[in-house]
Amino acid sequence: MSEPTEKEINNRAYQIWERSGRPEGKEDEFWRLAEQELRNEDKSSPVRTPDTL
Secondary structure, rough: OOOOOOHHHHHHHHHHHHHHOOOOOOOOHHOOOOHHHHHHHOOOOOHOOHOOO
């Protein structure tokens, strides 16, 4: 399983920040949330099913 890149995390964190109304001072919170979302997406990816490994 590959880890999300810094660029992928940054892009997702930006999307979350925009959806949340662009609040100031919560960069770390959005970064951690983005990282978690990307890792969870990788685990649930249909490409990674036992039938396709």
